[in-house]
Amino acid sequence: MSGTPSVSQLVDAVRLFLAEAETELSGRLAFHAKVAGNALAIVTRELAASPEPAERAALTALTGQDGPTAELRHELCERLRDGRANAQTPGLVDALYTAAVAQVAVDNPRYATFKRATGA
Amino acid sequence: MALDIKPDALAAVLARTTGADVQVTRIDALSGGASSATFAVKASRDGADWPLIMQCSAAGEPAPGAMAKRTQARLQEVARKAGLPVAETVAILEAEDGLGDGFVMTRIDGESLAPRYLRLPEYAAAREAMTAQCATALARLHALPRSAFDGLPLTGGSPQALLAKSFAAYRAFGIELPAYDLAFAWLKERLPDTEPTALVHGDFRSGNFIVGTDGLRAILDWELGHFGDPLEDMGWLCGNAWRFGNWQKPVGGFGEREALYAAYEAAGGAKVDRDAVHMWEVWGTLRWGMSCVMLVSDHLSGRVPSVERAAIGRRISENELDLLYLFKHGSI
Numbered sequence: 146m147s148g149t150p151s152v153s154q155l156v157d158a159v160r161l162f163l164a165e166a167e168t169e170l171s172g173r174l175a176f177h178a179k180v181a182g183n184a185l186a187i188v189t190r191e192l193a194a195s196p197e198p199a200e201r202a203a204l205t206a207l208t209g210q211d212g213p214t215a216e217l218r219h220e221l222c223e224r225l226r227d228g229r230a231n232a233q234t235p236g237l238v239d240a241l242y243t244a245a246v247a248q249v250a251v252d253n254p255r256y257a258t259f260k261r262a263t264g265a
Numbered sequence: 266m267a268l269d270i271k272p273d274a275l276a277a278v279l280a281r282t283t284g285a286d287v288q289v290t291r292i293d294a295l296s297g298g299a300s301s302a303t304f305a306v307k308a309s310r311d312g313a314d315w316p317l318i319m320q321c322s323a324a325g326e327p328a329p330g331a332m333a334k335r336t337q338a339r340l341q342e343v344a345r346k347a348g349l350p351v352a353e354t355v356a357i358l359e360a361e362d363g364l365g366d367g368f369v370m371t372r373i374d375g376e377s378l379a380p381r382y383l384r385l386p387e388y389a390a391a392r393e394a395m396t397a398q399c400a401t402a403l404a405r406l407h408a409l410p411r412s413a414f415d416g417l418p419l420t421g422g423s424p425q426a427l428l429a430k431s432f433a434a435y436r437a438f439g440i441e442l443p444a445y446d447l448a449f450a451w452l453k454e455r456l457p458d459t460e461p462t463a464l465v466h467g468d469f470r471s472g473n474f475i476v477g478t479d480g481l482r483a484i485l486d487w488e489l490g491h492f493g494d495p496l497e498d499m500g501w502l503c504g505n506a507w508r509f510g511n512w513q514k515p516v517g518g519f520g521e522r523e524a525l526y527a528a529y530e531a532a533g534g535a536k537v538d539r540d541a542v543h544m545w546e547v548w549g550t551l552r553w554g555m556s557c558v559m560l561v562s563d564h565l566s567g568r569v570p571s572v573e574r575a576a577i578g579r580r581i582s583e584n585e586l587d588l589l590y591l592f593k594h595g596s597i
Contacts (some may be wrong), residue, residue: 175572177571180572180576183576184576184579187576187579190436202279204443212314221443222441224451225446225450226448232447232450237447237595238447238592238593241444241447242586242590245444245582245585245589246586246588248585249582249583249586252579252580253583254427254581255578256581256586257505257508257510258505258590261512261585
């Protein structure tokens with residue numbers, strides 16, 4: 146305990162505040178307070194575990210290339226656009242599925258399809 | 266401007282269109298989007314309460330590419346007279362009214378929040394009835410001849426043209442989402458290049474209905490109506506996003522596919538090609554995914570700074586996962 150709150154502790158504190166504020170608000174502002182709280186929950190989850198390594202590993206294996214995630218993504222998009230890759234390309238749907246599951250784990254782990262995909 | 270229409274000015278329009286003694290006491294904003302605004306109108310007609318809804322183009326005149334509200338009103342009337350549950354138009358604002366582009370319709374009582382009518386026990390009978398009601402409404406709409414819409418400036422095109430337009434919009438954002446590219450490529454191989462055969466609603470789904478305990482009471486939001494492939498409406502209705510978590514009920518979160526198809530055919534609709542509906546469901550998932558991209562870009566570009574728009578950007582991954590689930594498992 147250093148006495149200095151970490152970034153995620155600060156985010157948690159703001160979430161608590163927003164939850165409190167929401168009860169005092171109505172209509173559009175209450176709705177936006179709820180949305181803001183949900184956005185901070187995403188921040189908390191992403192600080193704890195970024196989905197990027199999972200995407201990068203999946204795309205590296207699929208494309209046979211190494212590089213930043215954005216470049217691998219670009220490479221795959223180009224292949225899909227010019228017909229070098231499609232839904233029948235071995236491993237393609239599975240690789241993207243793995244990356245999407247990792248991303249939704251951060252963005253919205255309550256999403257029905259995420260629960261179905263992970264058996265949660 | 267549409268947004269400051271005065272009660273007296275609106276009362277004068279309503280008196281003109283109805284020939285009745287009309288008083289308007291309040292006009293309250295209900296919701297406003299980028300292109301249109303909706304108002305609750307508290308009025309009386311010959312002394313009796315007359316609750317109304319007014320919809321106006323947000324800037325007074327239709328945004329580029331958007332359907333004019335006066336066109337929407339006339340489209341709704343065509344659908345209503347064909348037997349679909351649609352609120353009756355009571356006045357269309359004309360140029361000489363000087364109130365901008367808009368129309369007024371009757372207010373229909375009921376629940377419009379999908380998570381409520383999809384979950385609350387008092388709507389169990391409604392959920393039971395809605396599959397057949399939706400099927401019948403779509404069959405009646407899709408059966409209308411093109412001549413029923415004569416004089417209405419409605420757009421339309423082949424499914425391939427629709428896809429090409431959406432792909433161009435995607436590329437214009439300069440983003441790279443492999444799941445979207447996969448879906449665009451998959452659809453490009455499969456969607457027909459046929460000319461439109463029917464007027465499709467374009468946004469026929471849970472969330473755009475008014476539901477009573479007896480079932481479907483009104484179909485809302487006709488501004489995306491266009492000439493196209495009737496199965497587009499069917500695939501959109503079955504999209505996972507519009508099940509609001511009730512994924513076990515593929516039709517809008519309340520019904521079963523086969524029951525929808527059977528009721529559609531029984532109501533005079535063409536025989537339903539299951540593979541084609543699946544294709545349109547993939548299209549619908551991608552289309553909602555593109556809406557998320559457009560909405561978050563409003564925030565990211567600074568056009569509409571909003572925490573809500575920002576957060577919608579994190580729903581892109583839900584659509585990616587839904588698309589991939591469809592490709593991996595064949596259905597969702």
